[in-house]
Amino acid sequence: MALPAQRLNVARKLIDEVALQNRIVELGHAITRDYADVDELVLIGILKGSFVFLGDLTRQIAIPHTIEFLQVSSYGVGRRESSGTINLKLDIHTDLTDKHVLVIEDIIDSGNTLNFIIQHLKSYSPSDIKICTLLDKPMRRKVQMDADYVGFTIPDKFVVGYGIDADEQFRHLPYIASVMH
Ligand code: IMP
Ligand code: MG
Numbered sequence: 001m002a003l004p005a006q007r008l009n010v011a012r013k014l015i016d017e018v019a020l021q022n023r024i025v026e027l028g029h030a031i032t033r034d035y036a037d038v039d040e041l042v043l044i045g046i047l048k049g050s051f052v053f054l055g056d057l058t059r060q061i062a063i064p065h066t067i068e069f070l071q072v073s074s075y076g077v078g079r080r081e082s083s084g085t086i087n088l089k090l091d092i093h094t095d096l097t098d099k100h101v102l103v104i105e106d107i108i109d110s111g112n113t114l115n116f117i118i119q120h121l122k123s124y125s126p127s128d129i130k131i132c133t134l135l136d137k138p139m140r141r142k143v144q145m146d147a148d149y150v151g152f153t154i155p156d157k158f159v160v161g162y163g164i165d166a167d168e169q170f171r172h173l174p175y176i177a178s179v180m181h
Contacts, residue, residue, distance in 0.1 A: 073086055
């Protein structure tokens with residue numbers, strides 16, 4: 001169903017700025033601790049939704065790491081669900097062989113997007129692949145997908161802000177808001 005962005009109502013703050021930053025400090029500490037003995041850690045941010053989260057998270061990780069970006073097809077204007085068919089729009093251009101990959105995602109919904117991304121990244125023979133997602137909507141899963149690091153588990157609501165969009169709008173909001181439509 002097509003929903004022009006200007007007709008969306010930003011209903012209410014779900015997660016405010018302070019809660020986001022506090023949780024990201026905790027995630028950064030956990031990642032720093034878990035990867036302390038690892039030589040090569042690569043964070044792979046999934047564009048576009050993860051860019052704000054990744055920017056804050058990287059500054060809370062106190063061990064050396066590099067950053068790459070991967071982009072897959074979004075659901076398209078007016079859609080509120082990802083399809084089972086995901087397309088690669090931007091690939092990484094670095095050697096991942098034997099490196100430790102941590103995928104940074106904005107939100108897991110059906111699990112289809114990350115399922116595709118994990119299968120794709122496996123073809124590069126990294127040492128291991130883990131997932132860090134800011135938000136998780138576990139009740140919406142269509143394929144099994146468990147993140148290793150989850151910022152917040154949220155109810156079945158469509159959310160925007162802090163990098164996450166509705167038809168490319170609202171990424172600039174410094175908090176997570178739920179949207180009514
Ligand atoms: P999945 O493939 O269904 O798991 O959806 C994952 C992708 O859909 C995320 O990377 C988001 O870009 C997008 N997405 C899922 N839920 C929401 C939401 O509530 N608001 C905005 N985008 C969402
Ligand atoms: Mg999106």
